[in-house]
């Protein structure tokens with residue numbers, strides 16, 4: 253199962269061909285781009301930079317990961333594979349039984365959002381290639397600029413090299429928030445409980461509106477898009493599908509200003525999934541994509557089912573379940589009312605600076621924005637995390653548990669300032685705040701959810717999965733600046749981070765001579781390994797960092813009876829204490 257080329261891709265005369273970064277991933281509108289040219293320019297312009305060094309470390313880590321998996325793969329005997337095929341087949345049947353085709357989900361995503369807002373405010377930009385942001389980083393580019401390979405998260409100086417005519421417009425978040433609010437007023441008419449995934453995207457359950465108005469889902473999508481255009485002057489794209497995972501994939505298919513409907517029909521879903529590239533699925537990022545491609549030759553979602561025995565053998569049950577679900581085209585269909593948002597966050601990238609006054613000023617803005625977002629949703633939180641990225645691209649997170657639940661900007665700022673102070677002096681290029689452990693002040697039922705959540709924690713103090721789920725969803729790889737907000741599909745992001753099963757026990761398992769262990773013992777073993785920390789938290793994917801040598805610790809403190817647990821998390825390297833790179837350890841104590 254070797255395919256050395258796609259990782260090391262190695263033609264030494266064309267080293268850029270193996271240089272894959274966020275800057276070279278295609279977005280909508282980049283289908284006809286000369287990829288080789290873009291890759292070469294990105295490579296040449298970033299070579300020698302700290303970013304480049306960091307990318308090299310990530311690449312080396314990924315190669316190591318792939319190599320380890322290949323070794324483990326090679327150790328699988330036919331009897332092992334037979335055994336894991338049985339486990340996989342059983343799991344597929346169980347997952348299939350959970351398929352829910354009763355809901356119709358719509359995912360809506362604004363087209364080139366920041367760029368479109370800027371063009372609306374300054375029509376002279378229309379038709380010209382433009383990007384929002386500056387020389388250090390651009391937030392997005394319009395579709396004219398994308399034809400040159402210019403895209404979000406790319407430094408402006410590289411974008412300019414790709415497209416010398418490129419016009420830069422500085423970011424203006426007030427404007428984007430204003431237009432985002434207008435779109436949300438429209439969403440509310442179609443689903444009062446819609447899930448906002450970021451400033452420019454949302455998930456709506458349109459089952460009721462389709463029934464009430466005897467309209468097809470496609471007609472509802474058309475009408476909603478028209479209504480957004482009337483209210484804002486902006487265009488958006490929509491995807492309709494039986495679950496949120498698929499709806500998001502669908503909204504990207506006919507971008508910009510288009511829509512795609514996947515019917516609520518099992519056959520239609522399976523056909524759609526059969527050729528869907530794995531990278532299109534939320535939660536499958538660069539590293540996962542490479543591992544699946546290079547170790548197992550899985551390129552489409554269907555491949556997940558074809559290689560199910562390998563996936564069950566080499567990944568933790570949580571990750572294997574996720575991959576099998578993707579292969580079956582399953583996703584979340586639950587109603588938003590039952591979903592308790594687990595965190596709210598924001599972050600800003602800026603030109604690297606050591607100026608402490610400037611850094612504190614940015615922190616004030618972030619605290620205010622976070623507080624406003626929380627107030628809008630009637631939320632209070634207790635675990636505050638400060639995320640920093642240094643000028644050498646090292647990502648640090650520092651977390652603190654606040655004395656009380658709060659949404660006040662003063663409280664947030666007070667504690668965030670202490671966290672920042674401890675890190676200074678430092679040259680920083682990104683700062684973000686995140687608040688977790690939410691209480692909703694608006695909805696009684698959310699409180700009920702929280703009680704259930706606490707029950708869960710109390711019943712599962714030794715179950716990392718539950719604990720980590722309760723703490724935070726992992727960020728997606730290419731998060732927008734507002735994209736750290738839960739998308740409602742946080743489980744999917746979690747799954748990606750939940751890790752390759754690199755438990756040393758696997759080694760023993762694979763070497764075991766006697767494969768005739770009873771089913772019960774096997775099952776038990778599978779389960780036991782799933783709740784061992786090493787099993788669950790070895791990262792499969794990383795956003796920014798090489799593996800962290802010392803895993804941080806999450807401490808759960810129960811202060812007697814059924815009172816709320818206090819959760820504290822140490823920082824991983826990627827940011828937000830995520831399981832993807834931190835390899836969290838969990839400790840529980842009762843006081």
Ligand code: DCP
Nearest residue numbers: 280362363364365366391392404405452732733
């Ligand atoms: N954004 C950002 N940084 C990123 C990605 C996005 O600041 N790395 C901001 C700018 C985008 C907005 O978030 O306008 C929405 O992100 P999308 O990924 O939806 O991108 P666009 O809306 O710009 O383009 P499209 O959805 O048409 O592909």
Ligand code: MG
Nearest residue numbers: 361362363452
């Ligand atoms: Mg968008």
